[in-house]
Amino acid sequence: MQYGLLALLSALITLHLSLVFRSDNTDLIGSSLLYWSAAILILRQKQLNVSSNLIPIAIGSLILLPVLSKSASISGNDIFLRVFPILSIAALTLIVSGFRGFRQHWQELFILSIFAIPPGLILLFFDPSPITAKVSAFVLWSLGFQVSVQGVLVSLPTGSIEVYSACSGVATMLQLFGVALMYLFLQLTKPHQKLLIPTIALFIAFTINAIRVALMAVLVALGDQSAFEYWHVGNGSLVFSTIAVVLFCLSSQVLLPHEERSL
Structure with missing residues (x-):
C-alpha cells in the first residue's frame, strides 16, 4: 500500500508541475519546485502512519476527484494551480491517516498553504514597489550610474522603467520564505534563530530582486529589448531565484553552528 500511495503522490506532483510549466509563469514554476521540494523533504523525515476509516477516506476522495476533474480542463495561469498542492496533500492525508494525519503532517500542509497565497493578495495590503525602486536606484548609483527615482519610476539618461507591483519582489520573498520554513522544520533551532532565519530569507529575496530590477533598468537604457524580456x-x-536560494542556504549554514545541523 505504501508504494501505491507514493506512486499516487508522484503522479499528483507530476500532474501539477506539468500544468504549471504549461502556464509559462516563471514565478509560479520556481515557487512550485521549491515548495514541493520542501514538502517532500519534510515528509521523508516522518514514518507513514496508515490508519484511516471510511469517513475520512470518503472526504479525501471527494476532495481529490474535483481536483483531478479541474486539472483536465485548466488552461493558462489559473489560481487553481496554487491550491492544487494543498488540496491534494490534504486529501491524501485523510485517505491514508484519517483526521489524525493532520496533526502528523501539519508542517507539509502549512508550507503548501503558504504556496496557495497569491502574491497579489499580499500586494493588496503591502506593496513594496516604491522601496524596490529606491533600492534599485541605490544599486545603480553605487555602480556609478547617473540615476534618479521618483515614486516607482527609475530613470537613467537614456531610458527608464516603472517598477510595477508584480516586479516588487513579493513573489521571490514568498519563495524564499517557504525555503526558510522548511529549514526551520528540519533543523533544531533556538528561539532567536526561528525569527532570524525567515527575516534573512525575506531580506535576501528582496535585495536580489532589487538587483534584478536594476539590471533591467540598464538593459532598457541600452535599448536591448530581448535581454530585458529574458x-x-x-x-x-x-x-x-536560484541565486537567492543559494545565498540563503549559505547564510543559514553560517548562522547555524555545525554541531546543530541535521541536513
Missing part, C-alpha cells in the same frame, strides 16, 4: 519574464528570473 530577465523580466523569461528564464532569467529563475536564475535570480
Whole structure:
C-alpha cells in the first residue's frame, strides 16, 4: 500500500508541475519546485502512519476527484494551480491517516498553504514597489550610474522603467520564505534563530530582486529589448531565484553552528 500511495503522490506532483510549466509563469514554476521540494523533504523525515476509516477516506476522495476533474480542463495561469498542492496533500492525508494525519503532517500542509497565497493578495495590503525602486536606484548609483527615482519610476539618461507591483519582489520573498520554513522544520533551532532565519530569507529575496530590477533598468537604457524580456519574464528570473536560494542556504549554514545541523 505504501508504494501505491507514493506512486499516487508522484503522479499528483507530476500532474501539477506539468500544468504549471504549461502556464509559462516563471514565478509560479520556481515557487512550485521549491515548495514541493520542501514538502517532500519534510515528509521523508516522518514514518507513514496508515490508519484511516471510511469517513475520512470518503472526504479525501471527494476532495481529490474535483481536483483531478479541474486539472483536465485548466488552461493558462489559473489560481487553481496554487491550491492544487494543498488540496491534494490534504486529501491524501485523510485517505491514508484519517483526521489524525493532520496533526502528523501539519508542517507539509502549512508550507503548501503558504504556496496557495497569491502574491497579489499580499500586494493588496503591502506593496513594496516604491522601496524596490529606491533600492534599485541605490544599486545603480553605487555602480556609478547617473540615476534618479521618483515614486516607482527609475530613470537613467537614456531610458527608464516603472517598477510595477508584480516586479516588487513579493513573489521571490514568498519563495524564499517557504525555503526558510522548511529549514526551520528540519533543523533544531533556538528561539532567536526561528525569527532570524525567515527575516534573512525575506531580506535576501528582496535585495536580489532589487538587483534584478536594476539590471533591467540598464538593459532598457541600452535599448536591448530581448535581454530585458529574458530577465523580466523569461528564464532569467529563475536564475535570480536560484541565486537567492543559494545565498540563503549559505547564510543559514553560517548562522547555524555545525554541531546543530541535521541536513
